[in-house]
Amino acid sequence: MLHLVYTSSKIHDFVHMLSTRIARGASQRFVRSQCRSFSSSKPAFIEPKAAEIKKLGVIGAGQMGLGIALVASRVAGVPVTVVDNSQKSLDKGLAFADKLLAKDVTKQKLSQSDADAARARLTATTNIEDLHDVDMVIEAVPEIVDLKKSIFANLAKIAPSHAILATNTSSISITLIAAATTSDPTDTSASSRVVSTHFMNPVPVQKGVEIISGLQTSQETLATAVEFCKRMGKIPSVSADVPGFLANRILMPYINEAIICLETGIGEVKDIDDIMKNGTNVPMGPLQLADFIGLDTCLSIMNVLHTQLGDSKYRPSTRLRQMVDAGWLGKKSGRGFYTY
Numbered sequence: 001m002l003h004l005v006y007t008s009s010k011i012h013d014f015v016h017m018l019s020t021r022i023a024r025g026a027s028q029r030f031v032r033s034q035c036r037s038f039s040s041s042k043p044a045f046i047e048p049k050a051a052e053i054k055k056l057g058v059i060g061a062g063q064m065g066l067g068i069a070l071v072a073s074r075v076a077g078v079p080v081t082v083v084d085n086s087q088k089s090l091d092k093g094l095a096f097a098d099k100l101l102a103k104d105v106t107k108q109k110l111s112q113s114d115a116d117a118a119r120a121r122l123t124a125t126t127n128i129e130d131l132h133d134v135d136m137v138i139e140a141v142p143e144i145v146d147l148k149k150s151i152f153a154n155l156a157k158i159a160p161s162h163a164i165l166a167t168n169t170s171s172i173s174i175t176l177i178a179a180a181t182t183s184d185p186t187d188t189s190a191s192s193r194v195v196s197t198h199f200m201n202p203v204p205v206q207k208g209v210e211i212i213s214g215l216q217t218s219q220e221t222l223a224t225a226v227e228f229c230k231r232m233g234k235i236p237s238v239s240a241d242v243p244g245f246l247a248n249r250i251l252m253p254y255i256n257e258a259i260i261c262l263e264t265g266i267g268e269v270k271d272i273d274d275i276m277k278n279g280t281n282v283p284m285g286p287l288q289l290a291d292f293i294g295l296d297t298c299l300s301i302m303n304v305l306h307t308q309l310g311d312s313k314y315r316p317s318t319r320l321r322q323m324v325d326a327g328w329l330g331k332k333s334g335r336g337f338y339t340y
């Protein structure tokens with residue numbers, strides 16, 4: 001009966017989700033066994049072998065890219081080439097890395113020589129062609145579909161033919177990003193190496209990472225992404241390639257609802273954050289968390305959920321749009337729901 005009231009876009013989403021799940025069933029079983037969730041069940045097929053990552057590239061030296069680069073260098077111990085088209089962002093990012101390393105040395109979490117070695121493994125460049133010798137690239141540029149597509153089209157030409165091409169997208173379809181690597185969809189030589197490693201913010205602190213395959217992603221690519229995230233000290237969770245994946249499908253409507261509570265006068269900023277902090281035992285309330293994530297990022301994700309799932313419950317709040325229009329993007333711009 002329920003089928004009768006489904007809109008065509010919902011049917012499309014459901015069919016897409018189902019086909020994605022069927023295609024990815026085997027790889028998900030493999031990854032789950034890697035994640036030890038189903039450690040007692042025996043895989044019924046030969047497990048794909050994860051490739052070793054000896055050198056990493058990161059595109060985007062913003063809060064996520066820099067965090068990924070630093071953890072890869074410090075914990076996984078690999079050399080990392082960080083690419084950004086803005087020298088200012090690179091300088092700011094590396095200064096932040098210096099600050100984080102110095103803080104950990106002061107707190108005796110890290111020796112000075114290990115901090116120096118981790119820093120020495122980071123190389124910054126504005127030239128994307130410097131990624132010609134990496135085994136894996138993790139892209140962390142702003143959440144703009146056309147920007148990500150052009151970067152992956154470029155990466156298919158620049159990166160070595162074995163390199164894993166990962167995106168840190170919060171909401172864009174991995175299948176869509178992978179398709180941008182070729183003009184011939186039947187040629188999966190590059191698209192089979194595209195995967196998402198969706199790290200959580202702040203990367204040096206949060207253990208969680210979502211791993212998402214597109215329809216084209218090979219099992220070896222998935223296995224390599226899982227293995228490398230584990231080398232970075234993270235705990236991978238597998239999600240289907242659907243809007244918002246797991247984390248943002250749950251988190252963003254929560255943040256959006258908190259902003260609606262503010263704009264409709266149900267509570268003030270402090271009351272909203274205090275009740276969630278003290279009532280659900282989370283380290284920060286939803287509005288502070290939104291500032292921390294970046295309000296432009298929150299708006300982009302809500303727009304994707306709203307457009308792609310076609311359900312009005314995902315409509316971005318007016319106040320969120322206004323804050324972004326004003327350039328009050330949260331911590332990174334000095335003003336959001338709080339001032340910094």
Ligand SMILES: NC(=O)c1ccc[n+]([C@@H]2O[C@H](COP(=O)([O-])OP(=O)(O)OC[C@H]3O[C@@H](n4cnc5c(N)ncnc54)[C@H](O)[C@@H]3O)[C@@H](O)[C@H]2O)c1
Pocket residue numbers: 059060061062063064065083084085086089090139140141142143144147168169170171198199200201292293294297
């Ligand atoms: N902020 C979060 O909490 C969070 C969490 C998980 C995932 N993400 C995702 O991670 C990605 C990056 O987010 P962020 O918050 O780090 O963004 P950010 O705005 O802090 O950083 C983006 C960086 O990319 C650079 N950049 C822009 N265009 C570029 C190009 N063509 N080539 C190279 N560099 C370019 C910018 O100069 C900037 O330094 C987005 O896809 C976002 O959705 C963000």
